[in-house]
Amino acid sequence: MRVFYLEKPLSQEDEAVVAEMFEATIEQVRIPHLLPSGDADESLEARFFQTGEAVEKLLRATGILADYGVQVGLVIPRDMMAFGALNEAIHRLTGFYPPAIQTADHRKALGCDGYLRILDMQGMMRG
Numbered sequence: 001m002r003v004f005y006l007e008k009p010l011s012q013e014d015e016a017v018v019a020e021m022f023e024a025t026i027e028q029v030r031i032p033h034l035l036p037s038g039d040a041d042e043s044l045e046a047r048f049f050q051t052g053e054a055v056e057k058l059l060r061a062t063g064i065l066a067d068y069g070v071q072v073g074l075v076i077p078r079d080m081m082a083f084g085a086l087n088e089a090i091h092r093l094t095g096f097y098p099p100a101i102q103t104a105d106h107r108k109a110l111g112c113d114g115y116l117r118i119l120d121m122q123g124m125m126r127g
Contacts, residue, residue: 001018001019001022001024001025001026001027001071001072001073002026002027002028002029002067002072002073003015003018003026003027003028003029003072003073003074003075003101004028004029004030004031004059004062004064004072004073004074004075004086004090004098005028005029005030005031005074005075005077006030006031006033006075006077006082006086007033007075007077007078008075008103008105009028009030009075010026010028010075010101010103011103014101014103014104014116015028017116018073018101018116018118021118022073022099026073029062030062031055031058031059031062031086032058032061032062033058033082052085052088052089054085055082055085055086055089056089056092056093059086059089059090059093060093064090064093064094065093067093067094068093068094068095069094069095070094070096071094071096071098071099071122072090072094072096072098073098073099073100073101073118074086074087074090074098074099074100074101074121075101075103076100076101076102076103076106078106078109083100086098087100087121087125091125096122097121097122097124097125097126098121098122099118099119099120099121099122100118100119100121101116101117101118101119102116102117102118102119103116104116
């Protein structure tokens, strides 16, 4: 299973947990990140659309089109706008929302200490 990350790959320990949960070998794929900063006068919707287009191009450069029809994972980045754009772009390019992998470091940064957790975005988005 390919797991995409924007900022920081999974630790060996987290990778082992994810591999066990999905019963799969994990291949971590870095998404090169140079996202548009947006104009302060732009609406949130306009910035999200601009970010979404940029993210889709970045994902295509990783070879994600080879994953069409296969669910891939996504390590949640710090920037939630980027997370939303990545989540939607992965869905458009693979046909599935990715399981969102939230590391203990990410949870701590949000002020919500805890262990690694995996969110079923396919189930959440499909209801």
